[in-house]
């Protein structure tokens with residue numbers, strides 16, 4: 429059996445960043461910026477007032493100084509003339525500073541009588557001018573790769589970038605396997621259960637930038653599995669669920685081999701998730717997940733999300749870990765890396781008592797996986813242990 433880190437490296441070697449497409453700015457949120465983009469203009473494009481008040485020459489601004497107001501500069505409507513000594517222009521936030529001025533006196537610091545203003549004592553010394561290019565200069569870049577968030581959308585809008593180069597979304601085909609499965613909403617027979625982790629995985633992968641194709645449930649026969657692989661053609665990644673272990677009806681490995689799968693590995697020293705397999709089938713990467721619902725979801729977080737990130741052009745790396753303080757003692761860990769379902773609150777982590785990999789009710793209460801290294805000794809309350817947010 430290989431380690432989780434070795435399995436991740438092998439998975440990263442199976443995939444590469446997908447091609448680039450341009451999308452309208454409104455559709456770029458949550459996508460990965462594939463090429464750096466450059467500002468089409470400076471912001472602000474002119475020296476602008478930061479406050480409502482009066483634009484004057486700074487050299488003349490002193491308590492008691494008097495100015496004649498000769499016009500107005502508003503946002504979107506500049507004052508076209510030049511301001512001479514002893515003159516001021518009424519100005520509003522965001523408006524261009526008129527020629528001949530380099531300071532804004534806020535209106536609270538002014539007494540106005542008709543067209544004449546007198547500056548008060550205790551003048552605010554801030555010039556309240558935003559120089560041209562204060563935020564960014566034309567040509568300055570937002571660098572790729574980067575997961576585009578709402579703040580980036582605002583910045584690119586301001587840079588006048590209407591079409592954004594992003595990595596194409598990976599298409600992931602999801603194949604649930606097993607005679608016991610029916611889809612949610614169908615009527616199960618007495619020995620049947622409802623397919624669940626295919627739906628959880630589809631939600632997880634869509635949340636992280638994939639287009640998911642949920643294929644019909646494959647029966648535990650070579651013919652049915654062959655048909656499922658046929659239907660998966662064209663996907664960038666094929667994810668099977670179940671049939672990965674050693675039982676007489678676990679046929680996914682053999683069915684994938686029959687499709688010409690070039691196997692990278694089978695079995696990983698982790699808990700849950702041991703019977704994981706991966707390889708390539710034609711142009712697609714293939715990941716065979718164990719069927720136990722929590723195992724499949726944990727493998728989704730630990731393996732598939734990092735693989736998606738690489739396909740999206742983001743750096744290769746494992747699921748990010750932080751540390752939290754244990755609230756309870758833990759017995760020593762076995763030889764496999766253990767991803768324990770846990771709840772983190774205010775930096776403290778409580779590991780659930782029931783860790784069976786069939787318990788979706790426990791997984792749904794969890795917001796983290798507490799990670800135990802292979803052979804990790806017993807732990808005491810107060811110990812800081814590694815966690816992965818889920």
Ligand SMILES: Nc1nc2c(c(=O)[nH]1)N[C@H]1C(S)=C(S)[C@@H](COP(=O)(O)OP(=O)(O)OC[C@H]3O[C@@H](n4cnc5c(N)ncnc54)[C@H](O)[C@@H]3O)O[C@H]1N2
Pocket residue numbers: 604605606608609621622623624625626669670671672673674675678700701702703717718719720721723785
């Ligand atoms: N003798 C051994 N038995 C098992 C071993 C082993 O090493 N030796 N490994 C165990 C481990 S660990 C796991 S995990 C499971 C994984 O087995 P499979 O990948 O072959 O999964 P199945 O047998 O098909 O299913 C297991 C379990 O999960 C349910 N299932 C499957 N798919 C779905 C789905 N889409 N939605 C909901 N539930 C699903 C299935 O009904 C089974 O209950 O093997 C152990 N056995």
Ligand code: MOO
Pocket residue numbers: 698699700701702703718720723785
């Ligand atoms: O390691 Mo298997 O993946 O739960 O129980």
